[in-house]
Amino acid sequence: MSESERTRITDGMSEAELDARHAEKMKKKKAARDKILATKTVEKGLLIVHTGKGKGKSTAAFGLVFRALGNGMKVAIVQFVKGKWETGERKVLEKFPGEVTMTAMGDGFTWETQDRQRDIAAARAAWDRAKALIMDDEHDLVLLDELNIVLRYDYLAVAEVVEFLKAKPAMKHVVVTGRNAKDELIEIADLVTEMEMIKHPFRSGVKAQRGIEF
Amino acid sequence: MSESERTRITDGMSEAELDARHAEKMKKKKAARDKILATKTVEKGLLIVHTGKGKGKSTAAFGLVFRALGNGMKVAIVQFVKGKWETGERKVLEKFPGEVTMTAMGDGFTWETQDRQRDIAAARAAWDRAKALIMDDEHDLVLLDELNIVLRYDYLAVAEVVEFLKAKPAMKHVVVTGRNAKDELIEIADLVTEMEMIKHPFRSGVKAQRGIEF
Numbered sequence: 001m002s003e004s005e006r007t008r009i010t011d012g013m014s015e016a017e018l019d020a021r022h023a024e025k026m027k028k029k030k031a032a033r034d035k036i037l038a039t040k041t042v043e044k045g046l047l048i049v050h051t052g053k054g055k056g057k058s059t060a061a062f063g064l065v066f067r068a069l070g071n072g073m074k075v076a077i078v079q080f081v082k083g084k085w086e087t088g089e090r091k092v093l094e095k096f097p098g099e100v101t102m103t104a105m106g107d108g109f110t111w112e113t114q115d116r117q118r119d120i121a122a123a124r125a126a127w128d129r130a131k132a133l134i135m136d137d138e139h140d141l142v143l144l145d146e147l148n149i150v151l152r153y154d155y156l157a158v159a160e161v162v163e164f165l166k167a168k169p170a171m172k173h174v175v176v177t178g179r180n181a182k183d184e185l186i187e188i189a190d191l192v193t194e195m196e197m198i199k200h201p202f203r204s205g206v207k208a209q210r211g212i213e214f
Numbered sequence: 215m216s217e218s219e220r221t222r223i224t225d226g227m228s229e230a231e232l233d234a235r236h237a238e239k240m241k242k243k244k245a246a247r248d249k250i251l252a253t254k255t256v257e258k259g260l261l262i263v264h265t266g267k268g269k270g271k272s273t274a275a276f277g278l279v280f281r282a283l284g285n286g287m288k289v290a291i292v293q294f295v296k297g298k299w300e301t302g303e304r305k306v307l308e309k310f311p312g313e314v315t316m317t318a319m320g321d322g323f324t325w326e327t328q329d330r331q332r333d334i335a336a337a338r339a340a341w342d343r344a345k346a347l348i349m350d351d352e353h354d355l356v357l358l359d360e361l362n363i364v365l366r367y368d369y370l371a372v373a374e375v376v377e378f379l380k381a382k383p384a385m386k387h388v389v390v391t392g393r394n395a396k397d398e399l400i401e402i403a404d405l406v407t408e409m410e411m412i413k414h415p416f417r418s419g420v421k422a423q424r425g426i427e428f
Contacts, residue, residue, distance in 0.1 A: 067302035
């Protein structure tokens with residue numbers, strides 16, 4: 001290091017001093033991290049919830065699906081709201097024939113159908129299918145996309161869903177998405193992330209775009 | 215509907231009344247939504263930021279990558295922190311030969327290296343590569359995974375990064391991930407989501423698991 005670099009001061013410290021302090025700090029951080037990791041020994045199927053008003057709930061869930069597929073795991077997906085996940089994800093999923101099972105509830109967004117009884121019947125059918133997929137040994141991970149929406153509209157009773165998920169096979173991963181996750185579901189979940197919207201392009205007149213929004 | 219079903223009351227309303235109210239509500243919701251959608255006409259490359267302490271920032275970014283690939287778009291990925299996105303995502307990305315360009319900064323997590331000068335040089339090299347990828351016409355979407363970490367440690371000056379991203383090609387989508395996104399970056403972004411950790415399985419001794427965490 002040249003003399004001029006050595007004397008470039010940040011907060012009164014030389015670059016060399018900054019480097020040394022950084023090395024010390026990172027060494028401590030790594031030691032602390034290693035110590036914590038050593039205590040983490042439990043392996044279990046996780047109940048994961050993505051909720052909140054922001055983007056990325058289902059996108060991150062599909063990210064998990066693709067990661068699992070990349071690891072040779074088998075995946076099942078139940079879509080409780082139709083009209084999402086069209087071309088994009090579908091084309092990637094097609095690259096894994098025999099490793100993904102997809103079920104879509106056939107009724108479009110709730111504000112498209114306006115038919116409450118049909119939505120309730122569809123939610124019930126999708127939930128029955130979800131239960132069968134979670135119980136069978138074939139799949140390592142089951143994604144229940146937008147289940148929270150259906151629970152929020154009381155198309156399914158949260159008590160029934162919680163009772164079933166509490167008793168799911170121990171090693172099965174289940175991912176639930178949708179805004180307004182019920183407290184009862186959060187209570188029994190292992191991992192809950194809330195996606196919060198800080199800024200949205202809609203506000204400046206930008207439309208939903210292929211490859212980004214769908 | 216049977217008489218007993220008709221008289222099952224919720225909040226003093228019959229099922230039929232609930233259905234009618236629901237249809238009316240959904241019709242209004244749909245009309246409002248359609249009206250809003252009609253005003254969204256701008257198409258542009260988005261600057262998307264995933265930040266916050268919760269899980270799902272990079273997972274959702276990879277979800278966007280896969281969606282884009284499924285739509286026939288080309289994607290470039292620059293990893294500013296190594297040691298992530300190993301087998302899982304890599305195997306899925308391999309299904310798209312010629313459509314994904316991946317660059318990894320070769321130095322592992324910062325708390326693994328403890329070498330500040332090497333990290334700074336690696337960050338600079340990754341940023342130079344990122345700029346080239348964003349400027350070339352080949353890619354529709356460029357993911358700068360964990361760029362926020364590098365900015366937070368001041369390995370790159372945020373002013374330089376912001377100046378470049380403000381002048382990026384108009385139709386190019388750029389996705390930036392990492393906790394502690396700088397205010398200057400949030401300021402110029404189109405879409406910002408904060409992933410907030412509500413619950414984490416680490417807290418109950420569960421270890422990172424293949425197919426879920428990596």
